[in-house]
Amino acid sequence: MGDYMEETGDPFTGKKKEELKKFLEYMGLTYDEQITHSIVLRKEKEIIATASCQKNIIKCVAVSEEYQGQNLLAHLMTSLIEYFYGMGISHFFGFTKPQNKELFCSMGMYPVTQTEKILLLENDKNGLEKFLKRLKKETQEQQKCKVENRHENGIGAVVMNCNPFTRGHEYLIREAAKKNKWLHIFILSEEQSFLTTRERYQLVKEGIQEIPNVILHQTSEYMISPAVFPTYFIKEKAKAYEMNCQLDIQLFGERIAPELNITDRYVGSEPACDVTHTYNQCLREQLPCYQIRFHEIPRKTYGDQIISASEVRKRYAENQLKSVCGMLPESTWRYLERKKNENGK
Incomplete structure (x- = not known):
């Protein structure tokens, strides 16, 4: 050239x-x-x-x-x-x-x-529209074999990594499902280092089978963790994460929530991770701008320890999975045991 x-x-x-x-x-x-x-x-x-x-x-x-x-x-x-x-x-x-x-x-x-x-x-002119249509189609198909909570009127949402799916995730979902007619669960699609997107989605699907009013989605690229958003062009590095959160929340509030009539969003409290705590604060401050109510549910504990997916991953790597079996639903526990045996750990 x-x-x-x-x-x-x-x-x-x-x-x-x-x-x-x-x-x-x-x-x-x-x-x-x-x-x-x-x-x-x-x-x-x-x-x-x-x-x-x-x-x-x-x-x-x-x-x-x-x-x-x-x-x-x-x-x-x-x-x-x-x-x-x-x-x-x-x-x-x-x-x-x-x-x-x-x-x-x-x-x-x-x-x-x-x-x-x-x-x-x-690069796809209609990419977001296709994603929104997919969400709507998934909702309609899953509602055919689900039962709404007739005692409530709201439409709730939770967005989760579930790497892996724990009793903490299950508790948050159950609490949110009690308070809404329907609850949308969005599993982040970006690949994780421990379990693949497909594995995480399947474990959530198995773990929520008994909850009648939940609808499960994979997020695609339109709902990813703000932690992975590029910051190379942002000079105010200290504020970069909050700026990324604003973009994520705006896309959710302006386009995704209206498509599914979402009125409420739920998160688990975060006493340990500063990044997640900051994101929750951004949600609390910005969601009302889109007429979406924000709810923070106290994290579930196991004994005197907060249930944490990162703790499960740590114990798995240390070959101490049994020490956190109480943090896991039966389906997740069985899967990780099988995975550990197959990997020779």
């Missing part, structure tokens, strides 16, 4: 990574350590443009001011799309500053939602 040389890394390491970090810093951006693939364009060994991704999320896109208007962005985007398709990825997203909207739209991206500080885009 002319005088420019393209170079890729999965991701870059060593000297090449440091060069990329310095270029991004010069462009007012921060290198994101979660990057899985990067492309750089060089002229006379100097980086003049770059684009990266973390799985299916585009990030750290920059073109040196001197070389803007020379179609370098189109070249980077074409290379990224070829990489995505080569990896079997057909649906991808981008997070950037709102002032970059026109730039990203020229790359074939479409806005999903935006706040004052963050813009979320995707």
